Amino acid sequence: MSETELESVETLADLADLAREAAQDDDTVLVFIEQEDAWFAVVRVDGEEDPRIFVSDAAAAARSSYGDVVLTEELVGRAGDSEFDDLDNLVTELEDSEDAELADDEEDEEESPATGPGGVPVGPLGDAELLSEFGVAAKDLLDLSGEGAEPGDALAEIADALGCAEVLEAVR
Template structure:
């Protein structure tokens, strides 16, 4: 089962955003869609996707560079949304400043950067919500539900599903 949901923190609390992430062909598209819903106070957007026990999370805070995490990069690279996240993370890793400005994931010799097995990205992505590196790396089963639980928006997620 593949689940993709965008959760948004508003002044009234968390809500599920009706955004068509399937229309996002690139990571920049995903971020643009998330930012279309950002409230002036820097509301957090968390698109999350899950297939089986593998998951990916993107955190968009105002104008800051989005945080990204995938639980299994090699597995994520086999799905459209996961591949988008993995490619972004590999671009960031290839950049000296880590900002992800590279056009592709090829190195100076034109070789493709190998996609690592296992977690990739910002393991402290949800730290400010009380989920540190150890907890994020330990998520399995319904990881999207676990993320929603950490954020305090389980009911919102259940209603969106």
């Protein structure tokens, strides 16, 4: 797929349809999206199944033009069901109670550092296992999404591990 073809994509369904058109038979198609070297996404389309999505930084994606495509309501809503959400809430509550003891009553409440625009979580979001059967473990994918990681370098490493680095470089 080219950047030109992606310009007509407005929804995840549009992207999945475009991927299916590019597929040979019902083969798996992987779509790599990198935006302004701030975040990346991998979308996996297996035949007619629902696409699987991994986003390296959901909050950064929410601020970009392709964010609407990959940050579906289902994906962002599922983030609120995470086992880490309870831990994040507990940490936030503890921090808030400590801050309340130290802060003036007139001080404005700040946005939680765990969420970005519209309550979208900061950091990785989605199915980190989507490349595991191709040799890229969830831990490796999450490590490539960590703080200080460059999305372009991360995608290059992923493509190299998948044996498609030349294809990625050809479309960049």
